[in-house]
Amino acid sequence: MTSVVAQFPEFRDRCVLVTGGGSGIGAAIVEGFARQGAKVSFIDIAEAESRELAMRLSRDSEHPVHFFKADLRNIGAIRQTVDAVVAQSGPITVLVNNAAWDDRHEFDTVTEEYWDNNQATNLRHVFFTAQAVAPSMRAAGGGAIINMSSIAFLLNMPEFPAYSTAKAAVIGLTKSLAGKLGPDNIRVNCILPGMIVTERQMKLWLTEEGIAQTIKRQCLKKVLHGDAIVGPCLFLASDCAAAVTAQSLIVDGGIF
Ligand SMILES: NC(=O)c1ccc[n+]([C@@H]2O[C@H](COP(=O)([O-])OP(=O)(O)OC[C@H]3O[C@@H](n4cnc5c(N)ncnc54)[C@H](O)[C@@H]3O)[C@@H](O)[C@H]2O)c1
Numbered sequence: 453m454t455s456v457v458a459q460f461p462e463f464r465d466r467c468v469l470v471t472g473g474g475s476g477i478g479a480a481i482v483e484g485f486a487r488q489g490a491k492v493s494f495i496d497i498a499e500a501e502s503r504e505l506a507m508r509l510s511r512d513s514e515h516p517v518h519f520f521k522a523d524l525r526n527i528g529a530i531r532q533t534v535d536a537v538v539a540q541s542g543p544i545t546v547l548v549n550n551a552a553w554d555d556r557h558e559f560d561t562v563t564e565e566y567w568d569n570n571q572a573t574n575l576r577h578v579f580f581t582a583q584a585v586a587p588s589m590r591a592a593g594g595g596a597i598i599n600m601s602s603i604a605f606l607l608n609m610p611e612f613p614a615y616s617t618a619k620a621a622v623i624g625l626t627k628s629l630a631g632k633l634g635p636d637n638i639r640v641n642c643i644l645p646g647m648i649v650t651e652r653q654m655k656l657w658l659t660e661e662g663i664a665q666t667i668k669r670q671c672l673k674k675v676l677h678g679d680a681i682v683g684p685c686l687f688l689a690s691d692c693a694a695a696v697t698a699q700s701l702i703v704d705g706g707i708f
Contacts, residue, residue, distance in 0.1 A: 472551025474502030480678030594637030646704020671706030
């Protein structure tokens with residue numbers, strides 16, 4: 453459950469789309485916007501947990517939270533889903549490109565097929581979802597896009613070269629889209645989370661010892677969860693950030 457309490461009245465009744473909103477950071481962002489009275493839709497590939505989240509949040513949100521099942525590696529499915537979201541909830545004015553998969557992979561055994569699939573999972577859809585949503589934002593007179601990068605690519609981490617490449621590219625893409633879409637009053641910014649402890653991270657990659665080691669390197673000596681990203685995301689999407697575009701915001705508790 454998100455602990456962010458700030459209210460941004462401009463989100464009330466506005467249509468927000470979050471990719472990969474079914475779990476982890478994305479689920480916290482979906483909840484964060486739903487609590488602002490926004491009409492929130494999210495895309496995810498994982499059906500059971502996404503349905504459960506949409507049902508739980510719809511119970512006490514002003515608007516039902518809508519889950520759309522789609523594989524973001526399929527560009528046709530992205531376009532169809534964006535059309536369905538607009539038909540159901542009106543023009544999308546906030547897009548959070550959050551979905552990714554931080555799969556570990558061995559340098560020596562990465563194949564061409566693996567590489568392409570990794571980029572399709574972590575990078576390609578960021579562009580194509582923005583492309584699909586842009587007409588809606590233009591028609592509404594503007595909008596905000598927030599792309600999720602990662603500090604991972606800044607730390608020379610050896611265990612996921614393809615993922616790190618995609619996350620670095622998200623910053624370049626953010627800046628180029630900001631340049632292209634700025635004249636349409638569409639702002640494009642990027643968040644670089646640090647170690648955000650989620651259920652999936654705990655199940656697959658994190659250990660108590662590893663968490664403690666990272667916290668030693670953070671200025672703030674606390675475990676960060678998905679809600680740590682919600683406030684920065686709401687801020688970047690809000691009118692408070694009306695002059696902020698093409699920027700990257702690191703949210704990692706101050707790793708040194
Ligand atoms: N958790 C962290 O420590 C951390 C750190 C840095 C950056 N990030 C970034 O923040 C974002 C969210 O991270 P998270 O840890 O919550 O991730 P996660 O893996 O828990 O969640 C990602 C969501 O995207 C969905 N998804 C994955 N592939 C998909 C596809 N092909 N089609 C549709 N949905 C798909 C998953 O089902 C999942 O619900 C990601 O962009 C990640 O790279 C996370």
